[in-house]
Amino acid sequence: MHLLLLMYLGLASFPLTYCLEFFCPSTSQWFYRAKTACNFADQYYCLHDDNNRNYTEICQETPTFDSPGHKVVIVGGIQGVDCEHDIYQPFKYWTNGSSTCAFKKTICNAEGQIIYDNGTTKTDRQCRCDYRRGYKFIKRPKYACYCEPSKEDCSCYKKECPSDFVLTPDYNCVKLSNWSMTSTCSMIPDSVDRDKDRLLAQISQMDEEGTKTSSSMPSIILSILIGLANITIFITALLIILIGMGVIFQFTGAEVIWQSHNHVTQDIIELQKKRKDEWKREFCNEFVKTSAYSEILVSIRNEQCVIVSGPAGSGKSSSTFCAALNLEETEKFDLWIISDPGDILKYSLPDNKQIFFIDDAFGKYTVSQTKISWWSEHRCFIKDILKENKDLKLVMTCRSYIYHSENTIETIKPFCHVNLLSEQLKLTISERRTIVESYKEEKLKSLSDDVVMLYNFFPSLCSRFHEVPNNDTVEYFTFPVNYIAEEVEHFRISFDPFYLALAVLVIYGNIVHTELFKSKATDFDGILKHLSNTLGYKEKPSKKILLSRFHALKDFYVIDKTTWFESLHENLFLMISHCISPYILPCVLLYGDSSLIKERVRLESHRGKISKFDILVPEDFTTVFFQRLVIDLEKGKPEIVFSSSQHTLPEFRRLFITYLGNSSKKRLEEDKHQIAVHCFTKMGYNDYLRVLED
Numbered sequence: 001m002h003l004l005l006l007m008y009l010g011l012a013s014f015p016l017t018y019c020l021e022f023f024c025p026s027t028s029q030w031f032y033r034a035k036t037a038c039n040f041a042d043q044y045y046c047l048h049d050d051n052n053r054n055y056t057e058i059c060q061e062t063p064t065f066d067s068p069g070h071k072v073v074i075v076g077g078i079q080g081v082d083c084e085h086d087i088y089q090p091f092k093y094w095t096n097g098s099s100t101c102a103f104k105k106t107i108c109n110a111e112g113q114i115i116y117d118n119g120t121t122k123t124d125r126q127c128r129c130d131y132r133r134g135y136k137f138i139k140r141p142k143y144a145c146y147c148e149p150s151k152e153d154c155s156c157y158k159k160e161c162p163s164d165f166v167l168t169p170d171y172n173c174v175k176l177s178n179w180s181m182t183s184t185c186s187m188i189p190d191s192v193d194r195d196k197d198r199l200l201a202q203i204s205q206m207d208e209e210g211t212k213t214s215s216s217m218p219s220i221i222l223s224i225l226i227g228l229a230n231i232t233i234f235i236t237a238l239l240i241i242l243i244g245m246g247v248i249f250q251f252t253g254a255e256v257i258w259q260s261h262n263h264v265t266q267d268i269i270e271l272q273k274k275r276k277d278e279w280k281r282e283f284c285n286e287f288v289k290t291s292a293y294s295e296i297l298v299s300i301r302n303e304q305c306v307i308v309s310g311p312a313g314s315g316k317s318s319s320t321f322c323a324a325l326n327l328e329e330t331e332k333f334d335l336w337i338i339s340d341p342g343d344i345l346k347y348s349l350p351d352n353k354q355i356f357f358i359d360d361a362f363g364k365y366t367v368s369q370t371k372i373s374w375w376s377e378h379r380c381f382i383k384d385i386l387k388e389n390k391d392l393k394l395v396m397t398c399r400s401y402i403y404h405s406e407n408t409i410e411t412i413k414p415f416c417h418v419n420l421l422s423e424q425l426k427l428t429i430s431e432r433r434t435i436v437e438s439y440k441e442e443k444l445k446s447l448s449d450d451v452v453m454l455y456n457f458f459p460s461l462c463s464r465f466h467e468v469p470n471n472d473t474v475e476y477f478t479f480p481v482n483y484i485a486e487e488v489e490h491f492r493i494s495f496d497p498f499y500l501a502l503a504v505l506v507i508y509g510n511i512v513h514t515e516l517f518k519s520k521a522t523d524f525d526g527i528l529k530h531l532s533n534t535l536g537y538k539e540k541p542s543k544k545i546l547l548s549r550f551h552a553l554k555d556f557y558v559i560d561k562t563t564w565f566e567s568l569h570e571n572l573f574l575m576i577s578h579c580i581s582p583y584i585l586p587c588v589l590l591y592g593d594s595s596l597i598k599e600r601v602r603l604e605s606h607r608g609k610i611s612k613f614d615i616l617v618p619e620d621f622t623t624v625f626f627q628r629l630v631i632d633l634e635k636g637k638p639e640i641v642f643s644s645s646q647h648t649l650p651e652f653r654r655l656f657i658t659y660l661g662n663s664s665k666k667r668l669e670e671d672k673h674q675i676a677v678h679c680f681t682k683m684g685y686n687d688y689l690r691v692l693e694d
């Protein structure tokens with residue numbers, strides 16, 4: 001693992017779907033495919049999806065890169081990883097042009113060749129000729145000992161040395177009696193013993209050849225002794241290293257990773273700088289220093305570990321980043337923006353003043369179990385690193401509901417928690433006004449206090465205001481339905497119980513009594529089961545989890561009224577129910593609260609007669625809807641059911657009468673019949689009256 005590339009705020013991805021197994025376009029086809037799939041060729045990404053184990057195409061706003069030795073893949077978000085075994089990437093990796101690392105490594109298996117070095121994720125293998133079998137480079141390579149197959153000719157040939165001569169690791173024929181067993185180029189490591197055997201064999205051969213070499217015997221013996229001593233020292237050293245490594249591995253694997261990687265290459269520094277500049281430009285230029293910012297700054301200055309939780313869009317990331325940046329500038333800390341916590345282990349340098357900043361440390365929209373387990377596993381280790389280097393700081397952000405939905409996060413001590421939803425740190429009206437000022441937009445200044453205070457994510461609404469083509473400023477800030485739809489959609493596609501919690505809120509017409517979760521409310525169980533099925537959950541989340549999700553959503557989507565939960569305000573409920581109900585329509589029609597049915601559910605065919613956030617019933621569901629109306633009629637009060645505005649539409653009454661005509665149950669009980677007659681007369685629904693009289 002290594003540095004991740006961040007999924008920047010607001011860069012939504014659009015998966016494109018295919019029926020057949022899909023391969024990324026070849027280089028020659030890349031440009032055409034990219035133009036077809038996305039607006040601009042640079043926006044097209046074709047990346048490996050590690051979770052689904054296939055390649056997938058997405059469009060992003062801008063291309064992204066990673067340093068040499070890396071490629072970019074999709075694992076939940078977009079992130080950089082090392083190139084796979086046997087592949088390398090010698091230059092910067094760009095998403096606009098490739099789906100994986102650039103080159104396959106050379107195998108070094110031509111005649112006489114062996115591997116000199118396996119290379120890295122950035123470099124190819126190096127080959128050498130096997131001197132043990134008498135092979136030598138045809139052309140002397142740039143470096144005498146090895147050859148780079150991507151740059152030069154690495155062929156070998158069999159060199160015949162005269163008898164009594166050996167081919168040394170330096171590729172020279174040397175008279176055996178003259179060779180001291182030292183060489184500039186290394187011996188082939190796994191063959192030290194074989195080299196010794198080879199040498200001894202040749203020496204004994206020479207002995208048999210008799211006395212003609214006897215004059216030089218002392219020097220032979222001497223050189224053999226020196227050679228053996230060298231070999232012994234070499235082997236001993238090798239053993240010591242191996243034993244040492246084994247011991248370290250046995251104690252803790254993680255420590256080895258930490259120690260062996262804590263050097264930082266130029267690429268990584270470059271990537272950090274680019275990332276920091278982007279954040280600075282995006283967030284800190286016109287930054288408004290709120291009281292939350294001051295609190296975060298003080299906490300980071302005084303504590304080693306700070307976690308800032310707050311609602312989405314409230315400015316927690318920008319406040320936290322700009323505070324950390326302030327410390328970098330004023331106290332000479334080195335600020336690192338990372339998203340994989342493993343990078344702390346990789347890039348923390350002893351005796352350095354460093355701040356590691358992790359935005360959305362436990363998942364962006366929903367809880368990331370991988371990250372939670374990482375922190376649980378490495379808790380003690382991180383503590384040790386922090387103890388060793390008091391100048392190392394960790395600063396993280398986390399959405400409030402994520403912070404509160406996992407107890408684990410609270411138990412990851414020793415974090416100092418800054419809660420942006422607390423009374424002291426909530427955005428005040430004057431802070432919100434200052435934020436408005438910073439945008440220099442006249443239209444924003446005219447907003448009333450009520451509107452400015454409506455949503456926690458007001459800063460985010462302001463920052464996106466310029467993207468909105470619609471000129472109705474008040475409407476945009478009062479009903480930010482696109483914003484809500486996007487947020488809620490993230491819950492839905494991740495099958496998070498948060499979505500189920502909001503769906504329950506819709507079904508129960510904005511009042512969810514806590515009793516539902518406690519008592520043996522079997523009705524509720526049935527509804528949950530049906531909802532989970534409709535939404536495609538693998539299994540129904542337990543009531544306990546659901547309740548915890550309600551608590552976690554507190555002050556962001558819902559208020560805890562002790563015995564019930566309701567949405568923060570009516571506007572929010574209108575939008576939530578509008579966004580969610582299309583996905584749970586059968587459940588809404590079956591179980592939805594009667595007042596919700598009466599006030600909000602409308603036939604889709606009556607377009608123009610419906611208001612913006614109504615829950616629409618498509619034609620297929622008309623019968624189900626009418627069935628439900630009849631049930632409400634039988635159970636409830638006809639005067640209330642018929643007071644719904646849709647009965648004022650003659651078109652609606654015609655459809656309803658047709659339905660009643662076809663249904664066996666068209667007669668109401670006697671007393672209800674009386675009331676209905678009375679109410680129809682009063683409202684002038686003569687067509688209904690005629691049905692009753694039939």
Ligand SMILES: *[C@@H]1O[C@H](CO)[C@@H](O)[C@H](O)[C@H]1NC(C)=O
Pocket residue numbers: 016017018020021022049052053054055056057
């Ligand atoms: C990749 O696999 C996932 C799950 O198996 C599938 O939904 C998706 O369509 C596949 N994507 C492509 C481009 O084949």
Ligand SMILES: *[C@@H]1O[C@H](CO)[C@@H](O)[C@H](O)[C@H]1NC(C)=O
Pocket residue numbers: 042063094096097
């Ligand atoms: C990819 O984008 C970068 C930055 O926009 C650009 O420098 C590079 O030339 C692009 N590569 C290709 C293959 O288009």
Ligand SMILES: *[C@@H]1O[C@H](CO)[C@@H](O)[C@H](O)[C@H]1NC(C)=O
Pocket residue numbers: 115116117118
């Ligand atoms: C290169 O990698 C192969 C396979 O992973 C391994 O067997 C071999 O010992 C390595 N060679 C060197 C010189 O590191």
Ligand SMILES: *[C@@H]1O[C@H](CO)[C@@H](O)[C@H](O)[C@H]1NC(C)=O
Pocket residue numbers: 174175178
């Ligand atoms: C042996 O080594 C000596 C000096 O160390 C050198 O002068 C001599 O030429 C060498 N003989 C051979 C055959 O390489």
